[in-house]
Amino acid sequence: MKRKVTKAIFPVAGLGTRFLPATKSIPKEIMTLVDRPLIQYAIDEARAAGIKEFIFVTSRGKGALEDYFDHAHELEATLKKSGKDDLLETLRTTNMESGAIAYIRQHRALGLGHAVWCARRLIGNEPFAVILPDDVIAADKPCLQQMVEAHAEVGGNMVAAMEVAPDKASSYGVLDIREDMGAMVSVKGMVEKPKAAEAPSNLAVIGRYILTPKVLQNLNRMKSGAGGEIQLTDAIAEEIAKSGNVYGYRFRGQRFDCGSKAGFLQATVAFGLARDELRDEFQRFLFSMTAVQKAAE
Ligand code: UTP
Numbered sequence: 001m002k003r004k005v006t007k008a009i010f011p012v013a014g015l016g017t018r019f020l021p022a023t024k025s026i027p028k029e030i031m032t033l034v035d036r037p038l039i040q041y042a043i044d045e046a047r048a049a050g051i052k053e054f055i056f057v058t059s060r061g062k063g064a065l066e067d068y069f070d071h072a073h074e075l076e077a078t079l080k081k082s083g084k085d086d087l088l089e090t091l092r093t094t095n096m097e098s099g100a101i102a103y104i105r106q107h108r109a110l111g112l113g114h115a116v117w118c119a120r121r122l123i124g125n126e127p128f129a130v131i132l133p134d135d136v137i138a139a140d141k142p143c144l145q146q147m148v149e150a151h152a153e154v155g156g157n158m159v160a161a162m163e164v165a166p167d168k169a170s171s172y173g174v175l176d177i178r179e180d181m182g183a184m185v186s187v188k189g190m191v192e193k194p195k196a197a198e199a200p201s202n203l204a205v206i207g208r209y210i211l212t213p214k215v216l217q218n219l220n221r222m223k224s225g226a227g228g229e230i231q232l233t234d235a236i237a238e239e240i241a242k243s244g245n246v247y248g249y250r251f252r253g254q255r256f257d258c259g260s261k262a263g264f265l266q267a268t269v270a271f272g273l274a275r276d277e278l279r280d281e282f283q284r285f286l287f288s289m290t291a292v293q294k295a296a297e
Helices: 038-048 063-068 073-081 085-092 112-118 143-154 166-171 213-225 232-243 261-273 276-296
Strands: 007-011 053-058 101-105 128-131 135-138 157-163 173-180 184-192 203-211 246-250 254-257
Touching (some): 007 038, 038 143, 053 063, 073 085, 112 213, 135 203, 135 261, 143 157, 143 203, 143 246, 157 173, 157 232, 166 203, 203 246, 232 246, 254 261
Parallel strands (some): 007 053, 007 128, 053 101, 157 246
Antiparallel strands (some): 128 203, 135 254, 157 203, 173 203
16 A cells, blocks of 8 residues: 655755855745745645655754744734734744654754655654755645655655756756656666766756655665765665666646755745735836846846
C-alpha cells in the first residue's frame, strides 16, 4: 500500500551568504515577498498538499524563524479589540498547532543532504516531502500538491523538474531520462551541476522532493564516509541504482529562485502584480521606470 505523505522537512540551516549583509541578522526565509516571508509561502504550499507535520532544520541565528510561528496573543487581542478581522485572519495563517512543528538543529552547514539527514529520527518508515523555501513557485495548484497526487499513482521517489536553457544547466542537478511519460519522467541518472556540454537533458531538479526513508539510509552512509558537503542528489541517485524508482515531475507553474538576488526581485514583481490592491499603482510605476531606463540608454 502506498503511504500518504504527511511530513515535510524544511531545510533552513544554510548561511544565505548571497544576501549578506541582510542575512547577518535576518534568516533568508524571513525575507518578505510583498508582505509575507518566504517561509509562509512554503508552509501554505505544504498545507495545501496535506502535510500535517512540519520539521524545520535550523541553525544558529534562526531564532526569528522560530518566533514567527508562535501565537502572538497580545497582537491578536489588539486586532480583535479594534475589529481588524482581516488582519486577524492573516495572522492566524501563521499559527501552528502545538506539536505540529518541530525544530532540529544542524550544527554545521555541511550541505542539503546533511540537513535532511539531521531530521531522520522524526521521519520513521514513511515517505516524506522536502521543501526548499527559497524556491517559490507561483501555480494555480500548488506544486507539492501536484506532486503528492502524482506520487499517489507511482510511489517511490519524486523530484520537481523544470526545463532550463542549456547554458543554465550547470547551476542545477540535471536528470538523465529513462522514459518520458509527459508530466512524469522515469530517471536513470542524476548529475549535479554538469558542464553545459555534459548535461544529460535540459530537465533540472528544483527544491521540491518526495522521498522514501531509504534515501535517509543512503545519507547515513555518506555521513560516515564523505567529507565536505553532503549532497541530497547523491543519496537520491543511489536509489536509482538500487531500486530504479526515481521520477521527475514537470510541475505546472513558475518557479522563482529567491535564493538569488535577481530571482528574488523577479518574484517581488510577479507577486506584487498578482495582488489586486497593488496591481494598478505598481504597474504604472514599472512602466515609468522602464521608460526612464529606455530614455537613458
Ligand atoms: P543554498 O545552496 O541556497 O545555500 O541552500 P544557502 O546557505 O541557503 O545560501 P547561499 O548560497 O550561501 O546564499 C539551499 C537550501 O538548503 C538549505 C538552505 O537553508 C536552503 O534552504 N541548507 C543548505 C541547509 O539547511 N544546510 C546546509 O548545510 C546547506
